[in-house]
Amino acid sequence: MKSENDMVLAIDLGGTKILSAVIDRDGGMLARDHTVTPAALGQEAVIEAIGASVERAIAQVSADISEMHAVGIGAPGPSNPEKGILFTSPNLPGWRNVPIRDIIQSLFDKRTFLINDANAAALAEHRFGAGRNTKNMIYITVSTGIGGGVIVDERPMTGAIGTAAELGHMTINDTGPRCNCGNTGCWETLASGTALARKARGRIEGGTSSLILNLAQGDHQKISARTVQEAAEQEDELAGELIAQTGYYLGVGLANLINIFNPEMIVIGGGVSNIGKRLLDPALETAQRRAYGAAYDRVRFTSPKLGRNSGVMGVAAYAFEEVSKSSF
Numbered sequence: 001m002k003s004e005n006d007m008v009l010a011i012d013l014g015g016t017k018i019l020s021a022v023i024d025r026d027g028g029m030l031a032r033d034h035t036v037t038p039a040a041l042g043q044e045a046v047i048e049a050i051g052a053s054v055e056r057a058i059a060q061v062s063a064d065i066s067e068m069h070a071v072g073i074g075a076p077g078p079s080n081p082e083k084g085i086l087f088t089s090p091n092l093p094g095w096r097n098v099p100i101r102d103i104i105q106s107l108f109d110k111r112t113f114l115i116n117d118a119n120a121a122a123l124a125e126h127r128f129g130a131g132r133n134t135k136n137m138i139y140i141t142v143s144t145g146i147g148g149g150v151i152v153d154e155r156p157m158t159g160a161i162g163t164a165a166e167l168g169h170m171t172i173n174d175t176g177p178r179c180n181c182g183n184t185g186c187w188e189t190l191a192s193g194t195a196l197a198r199k200a201r202g203r204i205e206g207g208t209s210s211l212i213l214n215l216a217q218g219d220h221q222k223i224s225a226r227t228v229q230e231a232a233e234q235e236d237e238l239a240g241e242l243i244a245q246t247g248y249y250l251g252v253g254l255a256n257l258i259n260i261f262n263p264e265m266i267v268i269g270g271g272v273s274n275i276g277k278r279l280l281d282p283a284l285e286t287a288q289r290r291a292y293g294a295a296y297d298r299v300r301f302t303s304p305k306l307g308r309n310s311g312v313m314g315v316a317a318y319a320f321e322e323v324s325k326s327s328f
């Protein structure tokens, strides 16, 4: 049996699911439970669901919450780790300036630490995954949006109020499409899966014929990044063109990141990155053309190693590291 110093309780709060896990110092998962996030039922229902999920996870290791070294929670939105506040979340309607750390801390009566979910995933890849042995690393996940985290000198960069590394919201084209954040032309409006699907829908509605529509069963609403990917795999011309264009914009953002952070490694994950060469070749060509040459040459591009548990593993690493800093 592991002793108290060896286990933390880590909670990955997502818009659709809650993952609770008991994790050891090496990132080993001793127990886990996942449950649906009752996001539509409001904050109290979500907190209750976290409580129930945690109980089930803890029971699997025949332990009590008091035996955990600390508690960590990963939040799906911009948050202030120092103050423990989740500012807002695109996936949790109605959540504004929620003191989630203190809520969880009093629920379990245990020191609790809050980290943004994308920063947590970046930290996990750095501590346990693709980025081990690097000092400066960037992790991006390209899916419906673009999220990410930046590791500078082996620490997650959080900024003055904790909202650093909102990579998906760097402006790429100031007159570009409207973003969920209220701005226009953010990176994720041009290079995410949602962007790819939107562009395909626009072109097909404009009269371009494409296999994409057949794969979406003739329904414009069913056009997704996945249907575009499938069409491209069958050599559909429009799909190939749009993926290359999305790759181009992905590369513009990568060039910015390389010039600003001079990372040793960029880990590119998320469902859309699985499109592979059709997307990544134009992305890297563009990044190479636009970034400072010597900095580009130093970057290794790689895929994540940890899969979908990376969030909760990063939350655990963060809790271990923060509690050891603050327990004096």
Ligand SMILES: [Zn+2]
Pocket (backbone or CB within 6 Å): 168, 169, 179, 180, 181, 182, 183, 186
């Ligand atoms: Zn934005």
